[in-house]
Structure formats: structure tokens, C-alpha cells
Amino acid sequence: MPSRLRVHAGWAAGALVIWLARPSALSIVLGVPFLLAGEALRVWASGHLEKGRSLATGGPYAHTRNPLYFGSALLALGVAAAAASPGAVVVVAAYLLAFYPAVIREEEAFLRGEFPEPYASWAASVPAFLPRARPAGPRATRFDWSRVRVNREWRTVVALPVLAALLAARGLLVR
Numbered sequence: 001m002p003s004r005l006r007v008h009a010g011w012a013a014g015a016l017v018i019w020l021a022r023p024s025a026l027s028i029v030l031g032v033p034f035l036l037a038g039e040a041l042r043v044w045a046s047g048h049l050e051k052g053r054s055l056a057t058g059g060p061y062a063h064t065r066n067p068l069y070f071g072s073a074l075l076a077l078g079v080a081a082a083a084a085s086p087g088a089v090v091v092v093a094a095y096l097l098a099f100y101p102a103v104i105r106e107e108e109a110f111l112r113g114e115f116p117e118p119y120a121s122w123a124a125s126v127p128a129f130l131p132r133a134r135p136a137g138p139r140a141t142r143f144d145w146s147r148v149r150v151n152r153e154w155r156t157v158v159a160l161p162v163l164a165a166l167l168a169a170r171g172l173l174v175r
Contacts, residue, residue: 005099006103009098010095010099013092016088016091017091018083018170020083020087020088021083022170022174023083023084023167023170024084027083028168031078032078034074034077035163037074038075038078039075039160041067041070041071041074042068042072042075043148043153044060045067045071046068046151047147049068050147055118056141057137057140059139059141061126061137062126062136064128064130064132065126065128069100069104079163108123
């Protein structure tokens with residue numbers, strides 16, 4: 001599936017998940033730790049990332065080459081848990097499987113072409129997706145809050161309470 005469709009498909013998948021959701025207070029509470037962990041990882045990763053200017057290898061990039069996607073997967077897991085619906089789980093899994101492998105391959109090809117030597121060294125010691133416990137690789141970047149703003153991670157921070165409110169409202173409607 002073309003990666004350029006990822007954002008639009010994400011909105012559609014999100015709307016479908018909300019429609020399929022059958023949340024309870026307990027399911028929302030169970031989803032929250034995954035949501036918080038996923039967003040914390042995304043903020044940490046965004047603070048190391050200077051898209052197109054340098055190869056991010058510090059912070060979470062010393063544990064996985066794709067911390068933003070891993071963080072998003074944790075967010076998706078949290079949404080699926082909070083939704084408490086097998087249909088929502090299927091939608092979330094289908095979205096992740098349809099887009100993430102291709103997007104990760106595209107980004108790897110871009111980074112390999114832009115930063116051939118540093119990328120090869122980093123990729124040799126840092127896994128593509130599932131994080132390693134101990135940091136590895138060059139760890140050349142440092143966290144900077146201004147990068148979080150430039151990378152517009154504030155949008156996800158704002159979206160999480162909105163998502164929680166939508167799930168809570170959906171829970172009230174389906175009772």
C-alpha cells in the first residue's frame with residue numbers, strides 16, 4: 001500500500017475504531033499505560049530528530065531505528081485495548097501491517113542513500129523495530145525540546161485527550 005495514503009487511511013481507521021469501540025472504564029484504564037508509553041517514546045524520539053539534516057542515533061534511536069513507529073504501535077495497542085472490541089483490534093492490526101513495513105523500508109532506503117557510512121554502522125548494531133534493552137551505535141544526537149515543536153509532535157499530545165474523550169463518549173453511547 002502506498003505510504004502517501006498512510007495519514008488519510010489512519011484517519012479513516014481511527015473513525016472506524018471509534019465506531020466499533022465498546023469501551024468501559026476498565027478498558028480505557030488498561031489502554032492508558034500503552035498510550036502514555038507510546039507518546040513518551042514519540043516525544044523522546046522527536047527531540048532527537050532533524051529530518052533530512054542528520055541521522056538521529058541518540059536517545060531512543062540507540063535502541064531501535066524506528067522509535068516513532070514503535071511508539072505509534074504502542075499508541076495503537078493502547079487504543080485497541082481501550083476500545084475493547086475485536087473489530088477495533090483487527091482494524092488497528094490491518095492498518096499497521098498495511099503501512100508500517102513499507103514506510104520503514106522507504107525510510108531506510110532514503111537514510112541509506114543520504115547517510116551511507118553512518119547508516120551502515122548504526123544499522124549494524126541497532127534493530128529496525130523491536131527495541132534492544134541496552135543502547136548501541138554511535139549515539140551522536142542529543143534531545144532538544146525545540147525539535148519536538150518543529151517535528152509537530154504536539155499534535156499527538158493534543159490528540160490523546162481528545163481520543164480518550166471520544167472513547168469515553170462512545171462507552172456511554174453503547175451502554
